[in-house]
Amino acid sequence: xxxxEDGETLESHGSEMxxxxxxxxxxxxxxxxxxxxxxxxxxLGVGVWFLGLDKLGVIAFQNDDSITRLAGGMIAGxxxxxxLVVSINQMILSQEFNSAGEARDELSGVMGFREEIEDxxxxxxxxxxxxxxxxxxxxxxxxxxDTLGESVDGGGDGGPRALIESYVSGxxxxxxxxxxxxxxxxxxxxxxxxxxxxxxxxxxxxxxRRLKSQHGDELSEETxxxxxxxxxxxxxxxxxxxxxxxxxxxxxxxxxxxxxxxxGVPSVFAAMTIGFLYGGVGGAVIAPPLLPYAVTALxxxxxxxxxxxxxxxxxxxxxxxxTASIGPMIPQKAxxxxxxxxxxxxx
Numbered sequence: 001x002x003x004x005e006d007g008e009t010l011e012s013h014g015s016e017m018x019x020x021x022x023x024x025x026x027x028x029x030x031x032x033x034x035x036x037x038x039x040x041x042x043x044l045g046v047g048v049w050f051l052g053l054d055k056l057g058v059i060a061f062q063n064d065d066s067i068t069r070l071a072g073g074m075i076a077g078x079x080x081x082x083x084l085v086v087s088i089n090q091m092i093l094s095q096e097f098n099s100a101g102e103a104r105d106e107l108s109g110v111m112g113f114r115e116e117i118e119d120x121x122x123x124x125x126x127x128x129x130x131x132x133x134x135x136x137x138x139x140x141x142x143x144x145x146d147t148l149g150e151s152v153d154g155g156g157d158g159g160p161r162a163l164i165e166s167y168v169s170g171x172x173x174x175x176x177x178x179x180x181x182x183x184x185x186x187x188x189x190x191x192x193x194x195x196x197x198x199x200x201x202x203x204x205x206x207x208x209r210r211l212k213s214q215h216g217d218e219l220s221e222e223t224x225x226x227x228x229x230x231x232x233x234x235x236x237x238x239x240x241x242x243x244x245x246x247x248x249x250x251x252x253x254x255x256x257x258x259x260x261x262x263x264g265v266p267s268v269f270a271a272m273t274i275g276f277l278y279g280g281v282g283g284a285v286i287a288p289p290l291l292p293y294a295v296t297a298l299x300x301x302x303x304x305x306x307x308x309x310x311x312x313x314x315x316x317x318x319x320x321x322x323t324a325s326i327g328p329m330i331p332q333k334a335x336x337x338x339x340x341x342x343x344x345x346x347x
Contacts, residue, residue, distance in 0.1 A: 030318045031194060036259075038311040043300045046307075050299065054292045061291040064278035071274040074302045078267045081305050085257045085264070092253055113239065120233050130244050131192055135182045137237045138175045138199075144233055145171040148226040160215035164223070167207055171230075174199060190315070193248045196241040197322045201234045208234070245323055249316055256312040263304040270301035 029038060053059045061067065098106065114126040117133070121140040127133045149168040152161045181195040212219070212227045219227075274295060278284050284291055 029314070031190065031315050035256075035308070035311040035315065038314070039304065039307040042307040042310060043303060046303060047296050047300050050296045051292060054296075061295050062284070062288060064283050067295065068275045068278055071271045074271040074274075074299075075268055078264055078271065078302065078305060081260065081309065082264045085260045088253055089257050092250055092257075095250070113236075113243075117236055117240075120229075120236060130247075131182055131185055133240060134192065134196055134237075134244075135179060137233065137240060138178050138182065140233050141230065141237065142172060142175040142179075144226065144230040145175070148223065148230055151220065151223040151226045160211060160218055163211060163215075167204075167211060171204060174204070190248075193245060193319065196237075196244065197319055199237070199241075201238050201241075205231060205234050205238075241323065245319065249319070252312060252316060256308070260305050260308055263308055267302045267305050270298045274298050274302075 029041075050059070054061065117126045117137065118124070121136050123136060127136055145168045149165060152164050178195050178199050181191055185191040185195065208227055208231055212224065216224065277286060277291075277294065277298075286294060
């Protein structure tokens with residue numbers, strides 16, 4: 001494979017290292033929006049769909065046999081969904097049961113990791129708050145990028161200086177964006193996890209290792225040491241993000257289970273009510289013009305657990321996809337690509 005670096009620049013291959021998510025409707029629907037609002041939007045769309053088809057004469061609500069069969073199927077489906085929720089709760093609880101030895105090992109690992117953060121940041125003690133811990137790591141990355149940039153000052157305009165300065169500028173931009181988000185966030189909200197997920201540490205690790213390896217003979221000992229310190233801090237950030245992402249997902253699954261059960265009981269009764277609406281001797285017990293509205297409203301209640309599940313799965317699947325790699329592994333990169341040909345607007 002040709003690895004020629006003629007004309008190599010960071011700007012030409014994506015020096016925008018923060019992977020900003022933006023505020024597009026799709027981004028809101030997938031990750032940023034409240035899951036309850038997303039579920040409500042889905043249900044609203046379903047309701048408009050059914051009523052629209054009724055107005056067009058495509059579907060009808062007068063046939064009691066088809067509607068009652070549909071109601072019976074929805075009751076069975078709701079019970080299946082509740083069973084799934086119980087299974088999710090069992091999975092979460094199974095991870096909480098540890099022996100004394102396992103609990104000790106887990107605590108030792110966490111404390112050892114916090115000591116590494118304290119050594120890297122010169123902090124007397126690592127913050128207990130996840131938000132503050134992320135902020136400390138981001139601030140340390142920013143400072144170590146400063147040190148890297150200062151180590152090449154006065155080294156002339158040739159060699160790797162321009163690349164390193166551009167790299168440092170990109171790191172500064174990314175850390176500033178993440179720090180601004182963290183300042184207005186609290187753990188338990190998605191903003192914290194989203195900010196950590198959007199921070200493209202994988203590319204920063206990859207680019208730093210590449211620059212250090214390719215231009216090692218031209219770098220001073222101070223610059224090499226600055227690269228090593230920055231890489232160590234980026235690795236700590238990656239580990240912290242993985243840990244808190246797992247914690248966040250456990251919290252989200254627990255919240256999803258609780259909210260699904262809240263919706264599940266009304267859903268079963270709504271499905272039963274649909275059947276009872278058509279239990280009269282002559283068919284439906286309410287006036288035919290009102291049937292589309294009454295049945296559609298009850299259908300939305302029945303579908304609420306499914307809409308809620310879809311909204312949570314969309315967020316967790318998107319988050320898992322964006323943080324699927326550990327370290328400098330970049331799934332968007334094709335094997336034949338040049339090491340620095342990569343754009344981060346690709347998902």
